[in-house]
């Protein structure tokens with residue numbers, strides 16, 4: 667029997683309607699949640715994601731601005747824009763779409779965003795807060811993965827969780843969130859010996875490698891929860907994940923599809939972080 671599908675679109679719809687209701691309340695108090703999205707360069711996927719983010723903001727009743735800059739935009743110019751947005755009282759969240767062009771040092775840019783407006787949760791202050799178990803803003807993709815797990819009432823406490831991929835954006839924060847929820851966590855990376863030995867032991871398997879279909883069906887434990895963070899475009903223009911879905915669905919107990927799994931949840935949790943930033947601002 668194939669695995670149960672973890673439908674990120676359906677869960678997003680439910681959470682976004684809760685966000686819209688809370689947005690109406692905070693807006694009535696005089697604070698309309700505001701998100702500024704900045705994209706530099708012409709990366710086609712980034713252009714799609716930022717448009718989707720702005721559209722999602724409109725749908726839940728946020729104020730949003732999209733700032734698009736050419737590839738040649740300098741780091742100094744970008745830092746200036748961030749300083750202006752940091753001081754703008756109508757903006758509660760600032761997001762700089764990644765990847766940035768190579769002449770711009772991403773870490774400098776991310777550190778320039780005021781931590782209380784860092785709705786991506788990438789600032790070292792927010793990464794550190796998560797590390798010590800006092801999260802302010804959780805990075806949107808791992809936050810979305812945790813919501814997917816919570817939605818199936820899977821007993822995370824005591825489960826063996828394996829994360830394939832150790833990025834600052836997904837793998838490391840995902841490990842922290844699972845650890846804090848009581849899982850026994852292993853993070854694998856590109857140097858890990860006998861990867862399948864680890865993945866086959868996982869009750870919860872989270873894959874974020876950027877390598878299309880690298881996790882094959884025989885690398886998955888029977889009945890596991892498989893969360894595929896990868897979004898890869900195949901030569902025929904279709905999307906696929908980092909997990910070989912067609913094979914893994916007959917081994918896993920639950921599995922996220924690509925598209926329609928983690929992707930929409932990333933945007934939903936961005937809305938949640940922005941709403942929470944505005945709610946905090948309204949109480950300050």
Ligand SMILES: Nc1nc2c(c(=O)[nH]1)N[C@@H](CN(C=O)c1ccc(C(=O)N[C@@H](CCC(=O)O)C(=O)O)cc1)CN2
Nearest residue numbers: 715762763764765786806807925926927929930932933
């Ligand atoms: N500043 C950030 N940059 C990037 C992040 C991030 O969280 N913050 N994550 C990724 C890209 N990303 C969000 O920006 C993202 C990726 C995918 C989706 C999504 O909804 N995917 C759909 C398919 C969409 C398509 O047709 O291409 C799906 O999976 O169903 C949303 C957001 C890197 N950069």
